[in-house]
Amino acid sequence: MTEIPSEHPRHDSLVTRHRIEEGVERGITSRQGLIAQGRGEAFDYLLGERTLESADEAARAAAAHLLLARHPVLSVNGNVAALCPEELVDLAEATGADLEINLFNRTDERVEAIADHLRDHGAREVKGVRADARIPGLSHERAKVDADGIYDADAVLVPLEDGDRAEALGAMGKTEIVIDLNPLSRSAQVAAVPIVDNVVRAVPNVARHARELRTHSREELAVIVDAFDPEAALDAAERAIRAGVSDD
Numbered sequence: 001m002t003e004i005p006s007e008h009p010r011h012d013s014l015v016t017r018h019r020i021e022e023g024v025e026r027g028i029t030s031r032q033g034l035i036a037q038g039r040g041e042a043f044d045y046l047l048g049e050r051t052l053e054s055a056d057e058a059a060r061a062a063a064a065h066l067l068l069a070r071h072p073v074l075s076v077n078g079n080v081a082a083l084c085p086e087e088l089v090d091l092a093e094a095t096g097a098d099l100e101i102n103l104f105n106r107t108d109e110r111v112e113a114i115a116d117h118l119r120d121h122g123a124r125e126v127k128g129v130r131a132d133a134r135i136p137g138l139s140h141e142r143a144k145v146d147a148d149g150i151y152d153a154d155a156v157l158v159p160l161e162d163g164d165r166a167e168a169l170g171a172m173g174k175t176e177i178v179i180d181l182n183p184l185s186r187s188a189q190v191a192a193v194p195i196v197d198n199v200v201r202a203v204p205n206v207a208r209h210a211r212e213l214r215t216h217s218r219e220e221l222a223v224i225v226d227a228f229d230p231e232a233a234l235d236a237a238e239r240a241i242r243a244g245v246s247d248d
């Protein structure tokens, strides 16, 4: 790939794009993942490629949820695995969450490639290979989960995906935290905590908040969770995208 100078105005976006390309070449990311990335880039451009104040608040509420959960799980698809594997492993460590591979375009080869990639970046245990349980009401491959992973979880962090699993997980009574640059996407709309931000910024940001909140009592964490308003977070992001103005 052409070397991208660090002062290039679109440096971060171009590096991110290259990671997805490389993910496809290595069998981690699906070809549809390239299209998803393009959609995400367009929203991120309109957001000014920065974390809104409202997204930061959502990241803090997400961290509080994960710390309060009995069994938190971070769901991993081919895009997020290519974009921020180290940061996912770090977030799992900061919150005591499991990492579980869950794919729309599921093949054994891709599951293995992603599991190896996560282990290369420090993951000790990766779930989602066994896939011995099913999310009720979903007919496609995303229904396949581990019985002692997403199926058992009470809080699931879902970075960028299409919306029907989000609804199905909600119907199972799980708290769903979604990272998606599109505030109008179905998954963001049904999430208890929608984080409208790029996964490359949001995943480390949730980990940073989790480390800061780790010493807080359960009562203090519950106050943060209760104070968070998902509708307000989505509205703030939509306003910023439509008007191109800061929400902060």
Ligand code: PTJ
Binding pocket: 029, 030, 032, 033, 034, 035, 036, 037, 038, 039, 040, 041, 043, 077, 078, 079, 083, 102, 103, 104, 105, 106, 160, 161, 162, 163, 179, 180, 181, 182, 185, 197, 198, 199, 200
């Ligand atoms: O790896 P697989 O097989 O599970 O497939 C994953 C993809 C992403 C291909 C699949 O879930 C899919 O097709 O997703 P969609 O329907 O294209 O939705 C992707 C959503 O993520 C869109 O709303 C994008 O705006 C958003 N998005 C894309 N890139 C990012 C993003 N959100 C946050 N950070 C990004 N980097």
